[in-house]
Amino acid sequence: MFDIGFWEIAVIAVVALLVVGPEEFPALVRTIGSWLGKIRGFMNDAKSELEQEVSKAEELKRLIEQETKIAELHKIAEAANTRIPIDKDTRKKLNDNADQSAVARSSDLKQTPQSASESPNGVSKKISS
Numbered sequence: 001m002f003d004i005g006f007w008e009i010a011v012i013a014v015v016a017l018l019v020v021g022p023e024e025f026p027a028l029v030r031t032i033g034s035w036l037g038k039i040r041g042f043m044n045d046a047k048s049e050l051e052q053e054v055s056k057a058e059e060l061k062r063l064i065e066q067e068t069k070i071a072e073l074h075k076i077a078e079a080a081n082t083r084i085p086i087d088k089d090t091r092k093k094l095n096d097n098a099d100q101s102a103v104a105r106s107s108d109l110k111q112t113p114q115s116a117s118e119s120p121n122g123v124s125k126k127i128s129s
Contacts, residue, residue, distance in 0.1 A: 016028065
């Protein structure tokens with residue numbers, strides 16, 4: 001942290017022993033140790049809070065990117081809907097044709113049974129608005 005080696009600490013301890021005296025030196029060392037413990041705890045708490053905030057920021061960034069992609073897809077879909085206008089009569093005809101095709105396929109399926117692993121081809125969907 002401060003790049004203090006063993007010999008530097010030893011010199012500081014000898015000077016502190018000479019200045020404070022042998023009777024009060026153990027109390028001084030305990031006090032300094034408790035201060036260092038509190039400082040270390042504070043630094044660990046600050047580090048964990050900072051990591052939590054960074055992870056929240058990354059999650060928010062990811063969500064914003066997803067929302068941007070969704071908004072772009074909505075714009076593309078709206079542009080496609082405005083380019084291909086379908087009126088109600090045409091939509092009804094398309095839905096009726098899809099219904100007739102579904103009925104024809106279901107009657108064909110009843111006549112020619114398929115195994116459970118096969119899926120019927122040409123599943124029709126109604127066009128919705």
